[in-house]
Amino acid sequence: MQQDVLDALSKQPDWTPISREVVEGIRTQLHNGLADIAEKLDPQRALWVSKHKLTTVHGCEAHHMAGLTDFAWTVNNVKGTVLHKAVELGLNWQGAVIPADIVDIALNQLADDDMASAGPFIEQLSPSERAQLRSSAIDLYTKFDESFPPLKASWRPVLESSARYEMFGQRINLSTRADLTLGAPGSKVIVDLKSGRIQASHREELRFYALVEAMRTGQAPRRLATYSLVTARAEVEDVTEGVLQAAVRKTIDGIHLLFELQRDRREPTTRPGTSCLWCPLATSCTTGIKYLAQRDDPDAVLDY
Numbered sequence: 001m002q003q004d005v006l007d008a009l010s011k012q013p014d015w016t017p018i019s020r021e022v023v024e025g026i027r028t029q030l031h032n033g034l035a036d037i038a039e040k041l042d043p044q045r046a047l048w049v050s051k052h053k054l055t056t057v058h059g060c061e062a063h064h065m066a067g068l069t070d071f072a073w074t075v076n077n078v079k080g081t082v083l084h085k086a087v088e089l090g091l092n093w094q095g096a097v098i099p100a101d102i103v104d105i106a107l108n109q110l111a112d113d114d115m116a117s118a119g120p121f122i123e124q125l126s127p128s129e130r131a132q133l134r135s136s137a138i139d140l141y142t143k144f145d146e147s148f149p150p151l152k153a154s155w156r157p158v159l160e161s162s163a164r165y166e167m168f169g170q171r172i173n174l175s176t177r178a179d180l181t182l183g184a185p186g187s188k189v190i191v192d193l194k195s196g197r198i199q200a201s202h203r204e205e206l207r208f209y210a211l212v213e214a215m216r217t218g219q220a221p222r223r224l225a226t227y228s229l230v231t232a233r234a235e236v237e238d239v240t241e242g243v244l245q246a247a248v249r250k251t252i253d254g255i256h257l258l259f260e261l262q263r264d265r266r267e268p269t270t271r272p273g274t275s276c277l278w279c280p281l282a283t284s285c286t287t288g289i290k291y292l293a294q295r296d297d298p299d300a301v302l303d304y
C-alpha cells in the first residue's frame with residue numbers, strides 16, 4: 001500500500017510545469033467571468049467560495065441552501081475532523097506513534113478548542129457516543145498509518161493547509177483547506193483524504209484547489225490525489241491546462257449560481273442523488289423521498 005502511494009505521488013521523468021502564460025490566461029478568464037457579479041458586491045458582504053459550496057450548488061440547489069443553515073455535527077460526520085487532527089499530530093509526533101493515543105489526544109484537543117466548530121459537539125457527547133467516535137477514528141487513523149509511507153521532511157509535507165485567493169478588492173474570496181500538500185510551489189501535490197469511497201465530485205473539488213493554488217502563487221500544482229482510506233486507493237490527476245480550464249469554468253458557473261441563490265433569492269431547484277442520503281430536507285422533500293424509495297426498490301415505478 002505504501003509503495004502504491006509513493007508511485008501515485010512521485011514525479012514522472014517527463015513532467016514539465018505549466019507555463020506562466022497559461023496560468024495568467026486562466027486568471028484573466030476567471031476575472032472576466034466574475035466581473036459582472038463583483039460589481040454588485042460589497043467587501044462588507046463579500047462572497048466566500050469553498051469547495052463544499054461549489055460541490056453542493058452544482059448538485060442539488062435546495063440541499064445547498066438548507067446546508068447553509070441546517071448543518072449539524074453528528075458522530076458520523078465529525079470523525080473526518082478527528083482523523084485530520086490525528087494525522088496532523090501524528091506527523092509531528094516525536095517517538096513511536098500509537099493510533100489510540102494519537103486519537104485520544106486529538107479528541108481532547110478538539111473538545112477543548114471552543115474555536116473549532118466541532119469542539120462543543122465533541123465536548124457534549126455521552127460516554128457511549130464518544131467511545132463510538134473514538135473507535136471509528138482509531139480505525140481510520142490506523143488505515144492512514146498503514147497505507148501512507150512515512151512523510152519525509154524533505155517532501156515539505158503540510159497538513160490542513162489553508163489558502164485563499166481574494167478578488168475584486170475582497171468582494172469574492174476563494175478559499176481552500178487541503179488535507180495534505182507535498183512539495184514546493186510549482187510542483188506541489190495536493191492530497192485529499194477520504195474516509196469512504198471516492199466519488200466523482202471529489203475530482204472537481206481538487207481541481208478547485210488547483211485553481212486557487214495557481215491563482216495564489218502564479219504556479220499550478222503538479223498533481224492532485226484523492227486517497228480513500230477504506231479502499232487504500234488513490235485517484236490521481238496531473239494538473240494540465242485542460243484541468244485548469246475545467247476548474248475555472250466550473251468555478252465561474254458555480255459562483256453565478258451561489259449569487260443567484262444567496263443574493264438574488266432565486267428559488268432553488270432540486271436534483272436528487274446520493275446527497276439525498278444525508279440531506280437535512282430528506283424527510284420533507286417529495287423529490288428526495290421518491291428518489292430514496294426507488295433507490296431502495298429499483299423495481300418501483302416512480303416519476304419525479
Ligand code: SF4
Pocket residue numbers: 060061062063270271272273275276279280281282285286287288289
Ligand atoms: S432530499 Fe434530495 S432532492 Fe430533496 S433537497 Fe435534499 S438532496 Fe435535494
